[in-house]
Amino acid sequence: MVAIRVYVDPDLCISCGACIDTCPEIFHWDEDGIAEAEVDEVPEELEDLAYEALDSCPTDAIIEDSEEEEKDDITLAMKKD
Numbered sequence: 001m002v003a004i005r006v007y008v009d010p011d012l013c014i015s016c017g018a019c020i021d022t023c024p025e026i027f028h029w030d031e032d033g034i035a036e037a038e039v040d041e042v043p044e045e046l047e048d049l050a051y052e053a054l055d056s057c058p059t060d061a062i063i064e065d066s067e068e069e070e071k072d073d074i075t076l077a078m079k080k081d
């Protein structure tokens, strides 16, 4: 199973609130008024909402990452050595 991770690039976030409206279980405001992801790994039951929030971001500030891809990268790096 692939663990989905999401995080917000604070340089791209324009504080529109779309992600927080769409998925308040994951996204919230930080002390500077910028959105941030509250969880490290997205629970399976929230994946659809997380992707909806990602699509709703007007500046593509939400970055999605998956654990399996990271492992593949490590495997490739090891093979190169």
Ligand code: SF4
Pocket: 008, 012, 013, 014, 015, 016, 017, 018, 019, 020, 035, 056, 057, 058, 059, 060, 061, 062
């Ligand atoms: S939708 Fe994007 S720009 Fe809007 S608050 Fe969330 S991260 Fe920031």
